[in-house]
Amino acid sequence: MIAVALRALRERWVAFAGTFVIIAVGVTQVAALGLTMAATGRDPAFDGVLDILAMTMVVTTFVSVFVIASTFAYSIAQRQREFALLRTLGSGPRRIAAAVYGEALLVAVSAGAVGCALAQPAATALLALLHGIGMVPEAPPVRYETEALVPALGTGVAVALAGVWGPARRIRRIKPIAALREASVDARAMTLGRWVLGLGCAALSAFAGYALLEASGDGVAPLTMGLGMSAIVAMGFLSPVVIPPLAAALTWPLRGLPGAGAMVVRAGMSAAVRRTAALCAPVLLTVGLFGIAIGLVSVVNGVAARAMAEWTSAEYTVTATGGGGLSREQVARLRALPGARTAVVREAEVGLGGVAHVVRVVDPEDAAAAIDPPADEGDFTALGAGGVAVDAATARDNGWRAGDEVVLRLPDGARVRARVAAVLAEGPYTPVTYVSAPLLAGHGTAPAPYAYVGADGPAEAAGAAGGDLGERLEAAVDTDTARVDPVGAIEPGREENNRMVLLIGAVLLGMALFCSCVAIANTLVMSTADRVRDFAALRLAGADRAQVLRLVAAEAVAVVGIGAFLGTAVTAVTLAPLATALGEGLSGVALSMPWWQLAVMTGVCAVIAVAAAVAPAAVATRTSPVQALGARE
Known part of the structure; x- marks a missing residue:
């Protein structure tokens, strides 16, 4: 049957070329994940990326099994007369199935070897890409590691054999008389x-x-x-x-x-x-x-x-379209806009419970007038001059409750004490921790990624509903570097995350x-x-x-x-x-x-x-x- 498998590979190489490429790509991805894990060790900065890679590996494995199974199923359907002729010559279904398994094994081993060879450059290129878009720090060199390549090769072989298992079982239903069949009707x-x-x-x-x-x-x-x-x-x-x-x-x-x-x-x-x-x-x-x-x-x-539109009284969001955020001039023009009230949201990297988080920095009075996210404990409007509103996951990880006093590590390394004003409820929106702006005064913040803008008074609110406020907002900011959207059209602050998700997904x-x-x-x-x-x-x-x-x-x-x-x-x-x-x-x-x-x-x-x-x-x-x-x- 080995000779039969080799001959089938030679004569039907077109049928197996696609399977070869699919297994090679799958093994490359699995091996690249293993080499990446070996190179980065237990660095928590890479945890999110490794989670994405693992999810992608699951999807690729599913695709590989699906297409290999469908390819072999079609190949066996094409070869019914060939297998029936082998049955006529005395070969049993098990021997023919063994030949089919042999074909899959030969293709899988050769494709797996190619995939393992490509794993190191693939892992290096992937880490370079992720570093280039700012998702991970610079990674150490990636080297070939046996403990990563052997499981990848084994995965490729297992995927191929799993894909051919179902079609190979159908061989036993092929009768010798099918060698005389001429019709192709099912x-x-x-x-x-x-x-x-x-x-x-x-x-x-x-x-x-x-x-x-x-x-x-x-x-x-x-x-x-x-x-x-x-x-x-x-x-x-x-x-x-x-x-x-x-x-x-x-x-x-x-x-x-x-x-x-x-x-x-x-x-x-x-x-x-x-x-x-x-x-x-x-x-x-x-x-x-x-x-x-x-x-x-x-x-x-x-x-x-x-969801965010449900808990804001603003009519519009103004979002920076570049990586630099809204400029000082844009923020000043928004604040000076007559008949409007602006709540500017800034970003800063703050240590919470020993872990660095990108938090939203807001003026407590402006924010309380514009947004009121739902809270499991406490009240967001009670943020005050020295409060924080933490997301549910951060509070859960650190055992914090509303009213607790916590220590924040500010961007310049200084440490301050703050009061937990609220523990925000989980929702379909991005989990965010808000920090009162007076806590970070003089300690450095990043530019504002977005701002909430609402009408200041009932007459202006009626004008805003007619589109007047939106037109004035577009005139106040440079639309080449910022966009104006009605509340509920987009989730502000999510654009950069979406860009990275789409890039990595692509x-x-x-x-x-x-x-x-x-x-x-x-x-x-x-x-x-x-x-x-x-x-x-x-x-x-x-x-x-x-x-x-x-x-x-x-x-x-x-x-x-x-x-x-x-x-x-x-x-x-x-x-x-x-x-x-x-x-x-x-x-x-x-x-x-x-x-x-x-x-x-x-x-x-x-x-x-x-x-x-x-x-x-x-x-x-x-x-x-x-x-x-x-x-x-």
Whole structure:
């Protein structure tokens, strides 16, 4: 069977190329995480980054197992006659399955070796990027460490074997008589196993959705991703049920066009449902995972903004768009604006309980007139000249209660005593500790990232509601360096955090999306290369080469359309309970789907799919149809 595995790798190297790349990328990421942990040791400055890397590693592992399983499932479906012939020659299902495991093992070991080799430069580049955007201090040099590389290589092998386990089990259902089968029509696309696994994952998704409705704080993001991943798997297993009606719906508008193209596309997808499901799977994964990640950030931001709007009397926020904050001149113009009251929020790094925190520094009188965040204990309006309002997590970690006296380490190293005026309640907004400005007088603060502005008096409030105050605010500040938003449109002070989250997400989640895009190209190449005789039959029936290539492109676009529809459905199913859970008790919170981002990702998938399908089809149709029909399979 080793010889069979080696021969299969040589003859079907195209089918295994995508799997090789996916495993190599996954091993690179896991090994890079291990090398990063080894290089940074137990430095707490890197804890947040390592948490992000660990979450990304989980997502990449999920993507790897999903696409490897779908690739091997499709490969085994393509090779039914080959395996049936081996059964006819006396090979048992276990020996054939062993050969398939051998193929996966050979690919995994070689790809894992490449991934381990790339881990050190990948970890170095990642730490340099994070240092460049200010998320981590300068890291020590990253070196190859055996204790990090061996688990990464083992993870790659385990992922490959886990991905091939399900498809290999189906080999026992292949009968020797299948060697004589000529038809490619799927007699029964939905097996008992697909029903059980699909409905099981759907039940798991329902449980995760229920848990998400009750979740809060740090548990929201992992539960959302868990719900999304289980929903993607459930949709992947159950997709053969919906593919025929979706194929009919997609091609229905084209029925009036001359020719039989729409009918051939619809019939091809409906007859070969398993093949269509295998081709849709990576598109479903790519669009669904991308939509969930983008939607998670969008929903959290929207809910946070609405939550903050509930506890402020201001009408507008003025937010610095650069890293330097609002200038002194801008702050002075805001304070001098007639008919308006301004509460400027500054930033400073202050030690609380021995840990450095970036806190908000506010004038107690201005802040009390503009904002009143909900408190578990005490009252924010009682901040006074020497008070602090700490977030719930900081209070919990240090055992602080309202009325306690605490020691603050100021930016210049000085230490002062302060009174805990309030312990702020947790919410969907960013947890923040507020410090009274008189405590830091003369000890240094950073520029103001944002300010709350409200009307000062009922007449002015009526004018502000008509937009007059907003226009005057835009005239008072330089809109190239600051933005004016109605309260509830954005969460002020969150823009820089969002920029970093999106940048890191683009780099790290991009690895997983790259794997799924490779899977799209790989499965389309496998499918097209295996249909040489189908193309020859079409040409003998009267279609010319250009018509065949257009038909292949149309099928690829239709497959992407079905996969994108399923991915969008998964995104909606995932984001709906998230918006419901976070928006409980808030007005104006609605599910916001990232439509244009999903459209862009669908377009990217379509370009990849068409190129991956048409290129091998163009090569396959160079020979005459008679020669193609008579060629050995």
